[in-house]
Amino acid sequence: MKTVAFFDTKSYDKESFLKLQDENINIRFFENKLNADTVSMAACCDAVCAFVNDSIDKKVIDELERFGVGLVAMRCAGYNNVDIKYARGRVKIARVPAYSPYAIAEHAMGMILMLNRKLHRAYIRTRDHNFSLEGLTGFDLNGKKVGIIGTGKIGMAFAKVCEGFGMDIIGYDPYPSKDFIGKYVDLDELLSNSDIISLHCPLTKENRYIINTDTISKIKKGAFIINTSRGHLIDTEALINGLKSGNIGAAGLDVYEEETALFFEDYSDEIIHDDTLSTLISMPNVIVTSHQAFLTKEALNGIAKTTMQNLKDYFDGEKLENEVII
Ligand code: NAI
Numbered sequence: 648m649k650t651v652a653f654f655d656t657k658s659y660d661k662e663s664f665l666k667l668q669d670e671n672i673n674i675r676f677f678e679n680k681l682n683a684d685t686v687s688m689a690a691c692c693d694a695v696c697a698f699v700n701d702s703i704d705k706k707v708i709d710e711l712e713r714f715g716v717g718l719v720a721m722r723c724a725g726y727n728n729v730d731i732k733y734a735r736g737r738v739k740i741a742r743v744p745a746y747s748p749y750a751i752a753e754h755a756m757g758m759i760l761m762l763n764r765k766l767h768r769a770y771i772r773t774r775d776h777n778f779s780l781e782g783l784t785g786f787d788l789n790g791k792k793v794g795i796i797g798t799g800k801i802g803m804a805f806a807k808v809c810e811g812f813g814m815d816i817i818g819y820d821p822y823p824s825k826d827f828i829g830k831y832v833d834l835d836e837l838l839s840n841s842d843i844i845s846l847h848c849p850l851t852k853e854n855r856y857i858i859n860t861d862t863i864s865k866i867k868k869g870a871f872i873i874n875t876s877r878g879h880l881i882d883t884e885a886l887i888n889g890l891k892s893g894n895i896g897a898a899g900l901d902v903y904e905e906e907t908a909l910f911f912e913d914y915s916d917e918i919i920h921d922d923t924l925s926t927l928i929s930m931p932n933v934i935v936t937s938h939q940a941f942l943t944k945e946a947l948n949g950i951a952k953t954t955m956q957n958l959k960d961y962f963d964g965e966k967l968e969n970e971v972i973i
Contacts, residue, residue, distance in 0.1 A: 648673050649693040649962050651720070654681035654701050657911065659942070660722070663951040672958060680907075686710040694718040694958060699938060700907040703729040703740075712737045718961045721971075722954045723941070727850040727877060731973050740971045741957040745800050746941070746949030752804035754940035755845050755875045756812075758899030761934055762871060763788065768931065786842075789813035794841030796820075796834070796857065797848025797876065798827045805845060817841065820848070838865040843873065850877035858882065863889040869896035875940040878904035883923050890930055897932040901940045910937040 649672050653660070656676040664674060675692065679685040681701035689695045689711060697703060697719055708730060711719065719729065721742040734740050761767055763785040772779065793809045795802045795818040806816050806828050816829030819837045834857075838844065844866065848854060858872065858881040866872075872895055874881055883904055889895035903910070905921060919925055927933050941950075953969065960967050 649958075650675060650691065651694045651696055651958060652677060652689040652692040652716075653696040654679060654685070654688075655698045655911070659947055663947040664955070666948075667951050667955045669955060669959065671962070672955070681707065683707055683710075689716050690714045692716055694720060694961065696720045696722055696954060696958075699723050699725060699728065700910065701728060702907075703734070705730055705733050708734050708737050718958070718967075720954050720957045720961075722950050725849055725877060726971050727879075729971070731971055735973075739961065739967060741961070741967055741969045742971055743950050743953040743957075744969055746953065747943060747946035748800040748804035750943040750946040751801045751847075751875050751940040752808050753943075754901060754936070755805055755847075755873050755899070756808045758873055758875075758901070758934050758936070759788070759843060759845075759871060762897040762899055762932060765931075767934060790815065791842040792817060792840055794819070794832075794837035794844045795829065796837065796844065796846050798824055798829075798831075799847065801875075802845075802847035803827060805847060814843075834862070835865055838862055839867055841867060841870055843871045845873040846876045846880050848876060848880070850879050855879050856882040856885075858886065860885040860888070863894060866894060868894055871895075871897045871899065873899040875899075875901040878902040878906050883927070887923065887926055890933065897934075898927070898930075899934045899936075900927070901936045902938055903927075903935065906938060 651672060651674050653674055653676045656678060661676055677688055681697045683706040686707045695716055703719055718739045718741060724742060724744055726742055729740055731740060765783045769783055790813060792815045795806055798818040798820040803826060809816055810828060817832045817837055818827055818829045819832060819834045823831050863885050886898060890898060903924060928935055957969050
């Protein structure tokens, strides 16, 4: 029997993984995030399973190696929170490269519809018997230009959603794909022409703060920015300045650069000590969701299926198809 420590688990994780329970794998669910303070909980385990806001840095990797933990099975696509270079030769890293790109693409469109048609404000108004339409004017998405940064699995699924709305689709990606249904342009052209910009690239050293003061100055006045990828793609202070000046018309953020301390937890009875996030949340043209875009039944089941397969492959000595190697 092999034992796997699952970190940062919530009820919905347990539900999807327990359905696929394997008689040879003993899962120990922990609510704590995996980091240098909690890694000792993985002692005596054969593998760990981690998520987007766990921190698999040098210290954690050293400890995992010392405990004889051979695999970190990420139950997500991104691995920017793993020191991949340092892990090499010490602990294997596997991930779930694809589960449901539609889940994230549909959430991105959900945020666009909400921001454009001010559904968040209308919902509150009518509950208060305020049936006024003042301030709720949106625009037709049909015929508007959407700029997609990162045209991989999610970017392409999002492009198809936008196609259904009759939008004109342009994309920027250093590795263009022939399957992309839009027109490729360079980043500056995308920024200056798009009515809506949606981020769908992974976070790398090169594209950290791809949305910054300089790139925001190139954005078409009043354009929307949607980020369902990773928080550090946007310099939040620059975004706030862009929103204050009106250069940016609205922002839909499913991710936030300082999300690790807050997202996935309930702080509704507490005062949040993050003035930047508080400023964003206070703006009528900003929607923040707490890294929720992946959260559909189909995606959760897909994540559980591939993660269990990754664990089995590793324990059975089979080729680890989804190993992250750089
Ligand atoms: P993918 O690997 O299929 O596609 C990523 C694309 O981005 C590739 O075509 C790549 O060439 C491109 N790219 C890389 N660097 C770029 C840059 N500097 N500028 C523009 N394009 C660049 O990945 P997939 O599955 O589409 O996921 C994209 C990202 O979405 C993930 O890396 C993750 O950060 C995020 N994500 C967010 C979720 C959420 O719940 N909010 C859930 C799942 C993924």
